[in-house]
Amino acid sequence: MLVNPSHAVDPSKERHIELLSDPAHPVILETHDLKVFYGQKEALKDADLQFNEHEITALIGPSGSGKSTFLRSLNRMNDRVAKVTGEINYRGIDINQPDVDIYAMRRQIGMVFQRPNPFAKSIYENIAFALRQRGVTNRHELDDIVESSLKGAALWDQVKDDLNKSALSLSGGQAQRLCIARAIAVKPDILLLDEPASALDPVSTSQLENTLLELKRDYTIIIVTHNMQQASRISEYTAFFNMGRVLEYDTTTNIFTNPQIQITSDYVSGNFG
Amino acid sequence: MDNEKLKRELFRPSKAAKQERRGKFISFSALALIVVAVSAIILFVTMKGLAAFTQNHVNVIDFFTGRDWNPSVKGANGQPEAGALPMITGSFLVTIFSALLATPFAIGTAIFMIEISPKRGAKILQPVTELLVGIPSVVYGFIGLMVVVPTVRTLFGGSGFGILSGTLVLFVMILPTVTSMTADALRSVPRYYREASLALGATQWQTIWRVILRAATPGILTAIVFGMARSFGEALAVQMVIGNAALMPTSLVSPSSTLTSVLTTGMGNTVMGSLQNNVLWSLALVLLLMSLLFNLIIRLIGKKGAMK
Numbered sequence: 001m002l003v004n005p006s007h008a009v010d011p012s013k014e015r016h017i018e019l020l021s022d023p024a025h026p027v028i029l030e031t032h033d034l035k036v037f038y039g040q041k042e043a044l045k046d047a048d049l050q051f052n053e054h055e056i057t058a059l060i061g062p063s064g065s066g067k068s069t070f071l072r073s074l075n076r077m078n079d080r081v082a083k084v085t086g087e088i089n090y091r092g093i094d095i096n097q098p099d100v101d102i103y104a105m106r107r108q109i110g111m112v113f114q115r116p117n118p119f120a121k122s123i124y125e126n127i128a129f130a131l132r133q134r135g136v137t138n139r140h141e142l143d144d145i146v147e148s149s150l151k152g153a154a155l156w157d158q159v160k161d162d163l164n165k166s167a168l169s170l171s172g173g174q175a176q177r178l179c180i181a182r183a184i185a186v187k188p189d190i191l192l193l194d195e196p197a198s199a200l201d202p203v204s205t206s207q208l209e210n211t212l213l214e215l216k217r218d219y220t221i222i223i224v225t226h227n228m229q230q231a232s233r234i235s236e237y238t239a240f241f242n243m244g245r246v247l248e249y250d251t252t253t254n255i256f257t258n259p260q261i262q263i264t265s266d267y268v269s270g271n272f273g
Numbered sequence: 274m275d276n277e278k279l280k281r282e283l284f285r286p287s288k289a290a291k292q293e294r295r296g297k298f299i300s301f302s303a304l305a306l307i308v309v310a311v312s313a314i315i316l317f318v319t320m321k322g323l324a325a326f327t328q329n330h331v332n333v334i335d336f337f338t339g340r341d342w343n344p345s346v347k348g349a350n351g352q353p354e355a356g357a358l359p360m361i362t363g364s365f366l367v368t369i370f371s372a373l374l375a376t377p378f379a380i381g382t383a384i385f386m387i388e389i390s391p392k393r394g395a396k397i398l399q400p401v402t403e404l405l406v407g408i409p410s411v412v413y414g415f416i417g418l419m420v421v422v423p424t425v426r427t428l429f430g431g432s433g434f435g436i437l438s439g440t441l442v443l444f445v446m447i448l449p450t451v452t453s454m455t456a457d458a459l460r461s462v463p464r465y466y467r468e469a470s471l472a473l474g475a476t477q478w479q480t481i482w483r484v485i486l487r488a489a490t491p492g493i494l495t496a497i498v499f500g501m502a503r504s505f506g507e508a509l510a511v512q513m514v515i516g517n518a519a520l521m522p523t524s525l526v527s528p529s530s531t532l533t534s535v536l537t538t539g540m541g542n543t544v545m546g547s548l549q550n551n552v553l554w555s556l557a558l559v560l561l562l563m564s565l566l567f568n569l570i571i572r573l574i575g576k577k578g579a580m581k
Binding site: 075077103104105106107110111112113115117118119120121129130133134179182183186 | 463465466468469470471472473474475476479483484487488
């Protein structure tokens with residue numbers, strides 16, 4: 001089915017729900033008029049989204065739709081490569097201001113990347129890395145956090161006897177879970193995941209999804225994914241991106257079963273993208 | 274299907290196959306030529322270098338430990354005075370000192386070029402470094418003679434000729450090489466290492482210090498050893514500032530010599546086949562073996578440092 005491109009950029013067709021204020025899951029992060037420019041090119045146009053605490057939000061959309069750009073802007077990983085304007089309110093504080101300490105902010109908003117990227121160090125040192133540079137030197141404290149982080153990422157049972165082995169000897173799925181363990185070792189508030197399962201086989205993917213469902217109790221998770229089933233399996237809310245715009249934002253159930261815009265329906269049913 | 278016709282077609286000598294054979298032959302010949310030339314050089318230098326020990330009966334231990342270099346005179350033990358220790362010492366001292374001096378500057382410059390200001394690095398520093406690599410060594414030597422030697426004389430006394438001047442000239446000479454190789458090593462650290470570290474809340478400095486330099490260590494070591502190999506083998510510039518006295522260096526400003534400087538000053542004054550000539554070949558052999566050793570070290574570092 002052919003989609004008329006003008007249809008996609010028509011702002012009148014955008015549909016956002018206002019998240020219901022839910023005392024159990026208050027809004028923890030919201031963006032307001034977030035725009036991202038790569039040079040002259042506007043890669044993201046006026047994104048307004050809200051994210052609830054301890055829930056999983058999926059960002060879906062075709063390649064180049066701006067969803068990864070949006071995600072990377074949330075903890076200001078785009079600072080050196082792009083111009084980001086607008087507000088990013090994290091617990092009521094706009095963190096997109098020049099005088100925000102981005103290093104301290106990234107301890108609250110951690111990130112896991114598409115490609116598993118462990119450091120060429122031992123498994124133990126990969127997790128201890130961020131703690132050490134924060135001045136944690138007590139061996140017992142480090143041991144405890146390494147263990148609890150690996151348990152949180154469901155990797156402990158597989159590697160507990162090989163903590164001093166090189167992290168590069170792990171399989172893709174294990175390496176990605178190590179990266180999650182590394183990210184949660186510093187106890188962030190929010191975890192951003194940029195297509196974390198796209199380089200993994202189906203078994204590792206389903207293990208990763210179970211891990212995320214476990215982690216949701218302690219962390220707020222925002223995940224970019226190309227995998228429709230993944231979005232529908234794990235997320236409470238889903239935002240559909242296309243051509244640099246958020247076209248539809250709703251509960252995952254509504255996006256997948258009752259999309260209000262034709263192009264969303266086409267995308268989730270696999271007719272384009 | 275006509276089987277015979279197909280067979281003829283498949284087995285017909287084609288132009289492409291002929292061209293490919295010719296191409297393979299040409300590239301193989303080029304390779305063979307290099308292999309033959311290198312082995313011939315090694316064989317020749319080895320044979321000439323060993324002649325002093327086999328024909329002229331110079332004692333090998335005396336050669337490496339003797340402190341008196343005067344091959345035309347027989348010493349107290351009836352053997353020619355052919356102690357190469359002063360030159361070997363001189364060569365090692367200028368090499369090590371110049372590498373020690375160049376390394377921090379090279380790493381600092383490379384970090385600035387690659388991590389801190391990539392734009393200015395690529396626009397200004399890169400071309401400057403490349404220009405410095407291309408300056409002929411006689412120019413460095415001349416500047417050393419006219420500027421470094423008088424300055425050292427004024428500041429530290431002595432004649433100004435010696436290890437210190439040699440070190441300073443070599444430092445400037447190897448700095449661009451070490452810098453650009455270090456920059457290559459930093460550039461080859463995958464981008465995702467930087468991202469992973471920054472996403473964990475590490476500052477840029479922590480990322481450079483604990484992740485990037487760590488990952489680039491094999492490459493940086495290779496750059497340093499490469500610079501040392503260049504220091505060790507440099508002849509002309511060193512010869513112009515070191516003083517060329519075949520004496521054990523007593524201080525950093527006493528005139529001394531290196532293996533290369535003795536070779537360049539001595540080779541015109543000896544007759545092929547004589548003892549005086551043969552011991553020069555022995556020095557050349559030491560140089561050759563050292564450069565093979567440097568090469569070996571570089572390979573070992575490369576192999577050991579490869580990410581597992």
